[in-house]
Amino acid sequence: MREPYHEGEVRVQELAGERDVALLTARTIRDRVAVPAFRFLAMQRHLVLGRADGEHACEATVLFGDPGFLRVEAEGKALSIALEPERDRHLDPVLAALAVGDRISGLAIELATRRRLRLNGRVRALDLARLVLEVDESYQSCPKYIQKRVVEIDADFDSSTTRSEQTVSSGTALLEPQRALVRAADTLFVVTVHPEGHADASHRGGEPGFVHVDDDGALSIPDYVGNSMFNTLGNITTNPRAALLFWDFDQKRLLHLAGRAELRFGVGDRELATGGTGRSWTFHTERWIEQRLSLPFRLRLVERSPFNPSPTTRS
Structure with missing residues (x-):
């Protein structure tokens, strides 16, 4: 049997004592989008997208569209993503530098049902109207730690607002408004990459x-x-470069972070609540961008995940 994981994943699986479980879970990985997921993707309004460049640095963003903007092609080997024609690409950390051949990862996550699907591969085609992801890997992830949110149409939405008219701020060290957004978050997205493998977009919640x-x-x-x-x-064990994305669902804000991460094992719950794993990771921001989104809908919180551990507040 071909080894489904790279050396960094194997190392952490062995340290965690979960190697056997990981090998069983690997059976869910496909080299294309499974047919039952075609309709799921067609119903989505957003897609988390991660990119890795030639220096293994990562960026993360969210792409938006009406249901149908994601379309599976080539019998599951490609995902066509319709791009917003009026979107100012230079304001988006992923789209601004995206090119054919880049390693990218998509995460389709439906908060109302807690379903999520990961798609890893490369950019097959790109123009002003669409992006095509060539799918090398596709698999579902567990629904744990996803906060249930439902789409609500925003009656106050101003359709004349364009991306370029939105407030955009940026910096290197996190300022207090950005720190407050992070402290209030119950959801984040993380993009990482193996130096010789796929980019990966994932979800974290609590x-x-x-x-x-x-x-x-x-x-x-x-x-x-x-x-x-x-x-x-x-x-992260093979490449510390990473990107985080915090989505303020109430205020329609996105906070993009790029930097470096490091792992920690043997963490006590008095220091940081890990749900009993003793594992955590530390992220050091090197640059950030905050954007205000022009969206015709909001995602209203219905229920937080029953699996969320209670966080520990450090003095």
Whole structure:
């Protein structure tokens, strides 16, 4: 049997004592989108997208569209993504530099049903109207730690607002408004990459406060019990470059972070609540961009995940 994981993933699986479970879970990985997922993708309004460049640096963003903007092609080997024609590409950290052949990863996540599908591959085609992802890997992830949210049409939406008219701020060290957004978050997305393998876009969730902001601005993020694959942590062991994305669902804000991550094992729950795993990772921001989104809908919180551990507040 061909080894389904790279050396970083195997290392973390063995450290966690979950190697056997990981091998069983690997059976869900496909080299194309499974037919039952075609309709799921066609119903989505957004797609988390991650990119890795030639230096193994990562960026993360969210693409939006009406249901149908994601379309499976080539019998599941490609995903066509309709791009917003009026979107200012230079304001988006992924689209601004995206090129054919780049390693990318898509995460379709339906918060109302807690379903998510990962698609890893490369850019097959790109123009002003669409992006085509050539699918090398596709698999579903478990619904744990996803906060249930439903789409609500925003009656106050101003359709004349364009991307270029939105407030955009950026910097290197996180300022207090950005730190407050992180501290209040119950959801984040992370993009990592193996130097010789795929980019990977993943989800992390918990109670508000589950991401701790240290005095120096470093973020401490617990690693809860999951599917035992350790794609994110495995990538970090081989390449510390990573990107985070925080989506403020109420205020329609996106906070993009790019920087470096490092793993920690043997973490006590008095220091950071890890749900009993003793695992966490620290993220050091090197640059950030905050954007206000022009969206005709909001995602209203219905229920937080019953699997969320209670966060620990450090003194």
